[in-house]
Amino acid sequence: MADPLLRLEDLRKHYGGLAVTDGVTLEVRPGEIHAVIGPNGAGKTTLIHEVSGLVAPDAGRILLAGRDITRLSAPARVRAGLARTFQITSVVPGFTALENVALAVQARTGSSFRFFRPAAAEPATNAAAMAALAEIGLADRAAIPAGALSHGEKRALELAIALATRPRLLLLDEPLAGAGPEETERLIALLARLRPAYTILLVEHDMQAVFALADRVSVLVYGRVIATGTVGEIRGNPEVRAAYLGEEEA
Amino acid sequence: MREAWAPLAVLAAFAAAPLIGYSGAYETTLMARAMILGMAAVALAFLVGGAGLVSLGHAACLGVGAYAVAILDAHGVTEAAVVLPAAIGAAALFALATGAVAIRTSGVHFIMITLAFGQMAFFTASSLAAYGGDDGYTLYGRTEVAGTRLLEDRLAFHYLCLAALTLTWASCAMLLASRFGRVLRAARENAQRVEAVGLAPYPFRLIAYAIAGAVGGLAGFLLANATEFVSPATLSWQRSGELLFMVILGGAGRLWGGILGALVFVMLETWLAQQTPHWKLVFGPMLVLAVLFLRGGLAGLVARRG
Amino acid sequence: MTAQLLLVQALNGLQLGILLFLVAAGLTLVFGVMDFINLAHGVQYMLGAYLGAAFAAATGSFWWGLALALPAALAAGLVLEVLVFRHLYARDHLSQVLATFGVILFLNEGVKVVWGAAPLQVPIPPLLDGGIEISPGLQYPIYRVAVLGAGLATAALLWWLVERTRAGMLVRAGATNAPMVAALGVDITRLFTLVFAFGAMLAGFAGVLAGPIFSVEPGMGDHVLILAFVVIVIGGIGSIRGAFLAALLVGLIDTLGKSLMPNLMRLFLDPSSARQAGAALASMLVYVAMAAILAFRPAGLFPVRTG
Helix, strand or coil: CCCCCEEEEEEEEEECCEEEEEEEEEEECCCCEEEEECCCCCCHHHHHHHHHCCCCCCEEEEEECCEECCCCCHHHHHHCCEEEECCCCCCCCCCEHHHHHHHHHHHHCCCCCCCCCEHHHCHHHHHHHHHHHHHHCCHHHCCCEHHHCCHHHHHHHHHHHHHHCCCCEEEEECCCCCCCHHHHHHHHHHHHHHCCCCEEEEECCCHHHHHHHCCEEEEEECCEEEEEECHHHHHHCHHHHHHCHHHCCC | CHHHHHHHHHHHHHHHHHHHCCCCHHHHHHHHHHHHHHHHHHHHHHHHHHHCCCCCCHHHHHHHHHHHHHHHHHCCCCEHHHHHHHHHHHHHHHHHHHHHHHCCCCHHHHHHHHHHHHHHHHHHHHCCHHHCHHHCEECCCCCEECCECHHHCHHHHHHHHHHHHHHHHHHHHHHHHEHHHHHHHHHHHCHHHHHHCCCCHHHHHHHHHHHHHHHHHHHHHHHHHHHCEECHHHHCHHHHHHHHHHHHHHCCCCCCHHHHHHHHHHHHHHHHHHHCCCCHHHHHHHHHHHHHHCCCHHHHHHHHHC | CCHHHHHHHHHHHHHHHHHHHHHHHHHHHHHHHHCCCCCCHHHHHHHHHHHHHHHHHHHCCHHHHHHHHHHHHHHHHHHHHHHCHHHHCCCCHHHHHHHHHHHHHHHHHHHHHHHCCCCECCCCCHHHCCEEEEECCEEEEHHHHHHHHHHHHHHHHHHHHHHHCHHHHHHHHHHHCHHHHHHCCCCHHHHHHHHHHHHHHHHHHHHHHHCCCCCECCCHHHHHHHHHHHHHHHHCCCCHHHHHHHHHHHHHHHHHHHHHHHHHHCCCCCHHHHHHHHHHHHHHHHHHHHHHHHHHCCCCCCCCCCC
């Protein structure tokens, strides 16, 4: 078995008396889509924040391809190959879709401390940005200000930006939140195409998406992983059923 | 760029003015003031509209530049080759030092901290009794250029200020369009997104702040030479507020708003002061009304028509 | 610098601090709950001083001056709120800064027109005139002790209001996360007005108290305002406790610094240079302290915001 691309070791985080992350140990294998599911309040988004660097854990380690990134700042983790999308879509509304992606390309290619030449006139950057937009299906919306895009288009744009940083690991925080049925289908198809080139850690509520996409699933309840396994294993797990799936029609 | 006909017209007017009769001492001083404050306002518009850094301490950078001229003058150093870099350098250093602390914060914090540092500079200047203290310092003469009294020639000084203003506008525009500027502009709207592509906003903002400070220092150098007098009032927070007013009057979204805003402000201030000694009674409410109703500033009005 | 002189300066510092607290308390709540940067808070303080002086002169009694000035200052604050501030709550900070700056210009000039540019004299009330012996052979003005007492009493009242009443709880919640409080169905406009009015009254009260000690003149609120800003930044926006501690700290640093610095400089320089350098350094001291604290705690000593 290949070494895990991401390894979380006994991660802990508490706010006051409440343990939001209570000793999470998790592994994500290269090329897989690993979903994290769990009831509301389980601490899924906090976990993503800890991995991406927005929240500092109180204890535990985060290892990316064997390298300890626990102390790295969020931008440094991105440069190390970790990209994420946000539960509430986070783009630069005043920039066009193209310029949003170009920002990511610029960050990856050469120094941003360049003061003289216009950034919008870089052929290589623009080409790479257009290619990323095309991959996501937003090529015809390239010149539209991101703030004017539809909700689904913004989500796709965020994905394009994340991909433009050429990450080794993608963290997706509820990519399907707020998406209608058509959009959900599109996004699921999109995400499915990303495997095996990209490794994905996916937090999601939508069970249809999880069962369609995930290679493995970890179930988070009250800040703790109670089970990890394939979709079939998780569905059949009585503990998971009781804690989570048992409350809905699986 | 089509929208920029208004500031371009203003610059052209400044260029033509002395040639069509406006070359007396009074007019050229007034125009110099408008151009110098315009420079400072463009740099502030770069900070506010470009980087999203609302600084209430920008006047301090002008003051540091002006006092550099005064202090060197008091010690007999009047050669531009020394005084000019000293003024720009001192102001940039001041901006760098205060910015290093201020830029770690944002929003309301940032505004208050820049105000506080501006006050610090003000009080420091007031307590420098050797250089006039509260009463201010009168220069022995304008800065010499390679030993000549070039700057005392009204026309030469006028076109120097115009050149500095044009250069400032062009440079700030170039900076905003560059890779550096793209990160600044993105961070203004969504700092989280910038971090999420692997860049930390802090160093970019600090550099922008230092650059604006350096421009302030240049403006301060010119201001000291224009009036041949330097006082702590140059560093007062009221001056910082006036600079911000020029930016919003011109429209914070566009760099050249600072040029329009400065011109209108100087004209307004001069005209009002001639009507009544209590002109601030009128100016204050005008400021309030401008903020409440003139969204997008003059630049917004101009752009809609042009 | 004898121990006795040090004691006097320390007491003066505490008294300045308590006045700063009264001004800063309202300001920090307005920032915290309403995210509204109000430069014109300093004129509330100035108006309190002018109204206190005017009513005291008209009635011949400091106490009547105080009693009349407080509601008058409150009324003035509410007029400003309705005319100007209310329209700025939803605007960006730059607009708020500039509009409130306009208010300052107007009112600073306004008091000059009404009362003249020369400072007004406010006599200390006979009841509080004279000194008390705080240490053998050392007299300290009773009035200043009274100011200290009044300030501490107000601070205690404020603490009780904020920590122990329902309204106070809403204010604290609003300072932590205003949109959340609004979403919970609290009438946020009434809360805003309540917070604003109370803050204005506190500042006006501080102004009346300051009348006999500091000179009542146009622009007197500006320096106090900026010190209040420093207090809030150090203490943490939205935190009353932070404002209290920071205010005392700033008062002490400023007062002790001004008296000790020149003497300190005498160790290195000749008397006249020492005086100059001392004065220059003393004026920077508060801001250097602010910078130092911010270097370690960018959100202040007792940050409150989570929203």
